[in-house]
Amino acid sequence: SQRAARAVINVDLPGPVISRHLYGHFAEHLGRCVYGGFWVGEDSDIPNEGGIRLDVVEALRALDVPNLRWPGGCFADEYHWRDGVGPREQRPTMVNTHWGNVEENNHFGTHEFMALCELLGADPYVNGNVGSGTVREMSEWVEYLTRDGDSPMVRLRKANGREEPWRVPFWGIGNEAWGCGGNMRAEYYADLARQYATYCRDHGGNTLYRIAAGARDGDVSWTETLMKAISHLGCKKRPSGYYQGISFHYYTLAGPWENKGSATEFTEDDYYRTMLAARGMDDVIASHSRVMDCYDPEATVGLVCDEWGTWWDVEPGTNPGFLYQQNTLRDALVAGVTFDIFHRHARRLFMANIAQTVNVLQAMILTDGERLIRTPSYHVFEMNKRHQDADSLPIHLTTSGTTRAVGDSELETLSVSASAKDGRMLVSLTNLDASSPVSVTFDLRGGGLEDHRGRILTAPALSTHNTAEAPDAVSPRTFDAFTATANGLTVELPPHSFVTIEGRLLTAG
Numbered sequence: 001s002q003r004a005a006r007a008v009i010n011v012d013l014p015g016p017v018i019s020r021h022l023y024g025h026f027a028e029h030l031g032r033c034v035y036g037g038f039w040v041g042e043d044s045d046i047p048n049e050g051g052i053r054l055d056v057v058e059a060l061r062a063l064d065v066p067n068l069r070w071p072g073g074c075f076a077d078e079y080h081w082r083d084g085v086g087p088r089e090q091r092p093t094m095v096n097t098h099w100g101n102v103e104e105n106n107h108f109g110t111h112e113f114m115a116l117c118e119l120l121g122a123d124p125y126v127n128g129n130v131g132s133g134t135v136r137e138m139s140e141w142v143e144y145l146t147r148d149g150d151s152p153m154v155r156l157r158k159a160n161g162r163e164e165p166w167r168v169p170f171w172g173i174g175n176e177a178w179g180c181g182g183n184m185r186a187e188y189y190a191d192l193a194r195q196y197a198t199y200c201r202d203h204g205g206n207t208l209y210r211i212a213a214g215a216r217d218g219d220v221s222w223t224e225t226l227m228k229a230i231s232h233l234g235c236k237k238r239p240s241g242y243y244q245g246i247s248f249h250y251y252t253l254a255g256p257w258e259n260k261g262s263a264t265e266f267t268e269d270d271y272y273r274t275m276l277a278a279r280g281m282d283d284v285i286a287s288h289s290r291v292m293d294c295y296d297p298e299a300t301v302g303l304v305c306d307e308w309g310t311w312w313d314v315e316p317g318t319n320p321g322f323l324y325q326q327n328t329l330r331d332a333l334v335a336g337v338t339f340d341i342f343h344r345h346a347r348r349l350f351m352a353n354i355a356q357t358v359n360v361l362q363a364m365i366l367t368d369g370e371r372l373i374r375t376p377s378y379h380v381f382e383m384n385k386r387h388q389d390a391d392s393l394p395i396h397l398t399t400s401g402t403t404r405a406v407g408d409s410e411l412e413t414l415s416v417s418a419s420a421k422d423g424r425m426l427v428s429l430t431n432l433d434a435s436s437p438v439s440v441t442f443d444l445r446g447g448g449l450e451d452h453r454g455r456i457l458t459a460p461a462l463s464t465h466n467t468a469e470a471p472d473a474v475s476p477r478t479f480d481a482f483t484a485t486a487n488g489l490t491v492e493l494p495p496h497s498f499v500t501i502e503g504r505l506l507t508a509g
């Protein structure tokens with residue numbers, strides 16, 4: 001049948017603001033994310049500022065990175081921050097037991113991370129250690145970073161070369177407490193989260209948004225336990241805030257955990273199973289949101305997906321503990337549908353962090369010595385960046401012939417979202433169908449669009465990826481396969497493509 005869709009948008013009836021923090025990032029001490037990725041050291045031949053790679057900074061600045069989470073992940077719960085301050089050559093070493101059992105020299109520590117955030121223009125999201133740390137250790141880290149005036153930690157910070165306190169808006173209270181973060185039960189962790197959060201003080205003008213370590217995938221009972229722990233008055237009353245956000249992690253896999261498959265060599269079946277898994281994010285957010293709505297109907301507590309992305313087998317010949325994988329058009333399309341899902345949940349979802357920014361899992365950037373490659377996923381983040389802090393525009397979508405069976409499920413292969421900001425509208429469209437185009441007609445009510453500009457990300461094959469030899473095999477091109485009228489738009493979307501259309505918004509009246 002004819003594959004077509006109609007999308008009705010009331011441009012004068014915007015929904016909730018799409019938090020810019022949904023476009024957040026993640027840098028863990030894992031494989032070559034920090035060492036070799038962000039950090040090469042001051043003596044490197046690779047151009048750097050204080051040891052931080054400038055090519056990586058330049059590439060990421062084009063994404064308007066809103067926040068960067070660090071130092072983990074699982075690593076966060078065995079990281080002791082005092083080992084990472086002071087003269088580098090005197091810093092103690094440790095073993096990174098989670099990731100490759102390699103020795104960590106602590107050369108990239110608190111000051112280096114804060115310098116990186118400053119270079120990126122990103123808000124720091126520091127993830128503290130609950131699993132193997134102490135309340136005092138975490139409390140002193142907050143003091144070290146954010147307190148002004150005179151105090152033991154302020155004196156230590158100044159002795160290490162930093163006079164002024166930093167601004168740290170986001171603070172994680174452990175990570176995956178149900179697993180690598182201490183194998184705790186939900187009730188026990190909820191109490192610890194309240195306790196640790198109590199001693200993570202707001203110093204001076206710095207106000208922390210504390211994020212409790214949340215569920216794996218759709219484990220809503222974990223979320224409910226964390227909500228109950230801050231809701232003294234029971235369901236449907238406003239919770240009191242020890243923590244202001246609750247996280248969860250969701251990764252996209254094509255198959256079972258034991259057999260994730262290759263990043264670049266996959267069948268069409270693998271591809272569609274991947275897309276079904278990516279679409280699964282919608283249900284997971286909806287389930288957590290339903291539980292949170294019960295305890296917090298006004299959505300004062302934020303949901304934070306601080307790890308998401310694709311997870312494949314590592315590239316052949318690389319350390320299995322380093323999680324280094326290639327990134328193809330398939331990964332980019334996962335990012336396209338995932339952002340549409342995030343936009344639809346803008347009311348409750350406050351932050352999300354791609355795992356991870358450089359050289360690990362669904363990376364934005366791959367480095368090889370002095371070379372840098374922008375991945376297909378990078379381009380989706382760049383093409384979508386104007387959604388950050390924009391008003392979401394809810395879409396009423398009716399499709400015909402765009403679903404296909406995947407196992408026992410139906411996969412909708414068309415995904416669309418739209419937003420408006422500063423008098424401009426951005427529409428994102430993803431066609432997941434591997435071989436068929438789709439025609440999408442937009443009916444814009446209460447306004448129109450002019451000065452349209454279209455861009456497309458696609459490639460000959462789903463597995464096309466960028467390499468040092470072909471760095472732009474998957475990169476955005478101008479797209480003009482659309483026709484515009486005063487109040488509408490018809491877009492001919494090619495197979496396996498991600499498209500953005502931006503224009504000046506004309507509101508009626």
Ligand code: AHR
Nearest residue numbers: 072073074075175176355
């Ligand atoms: O992102 C890689 C790892 O995945 C993180 O360290 C952990 O939190 C998750 O299991």
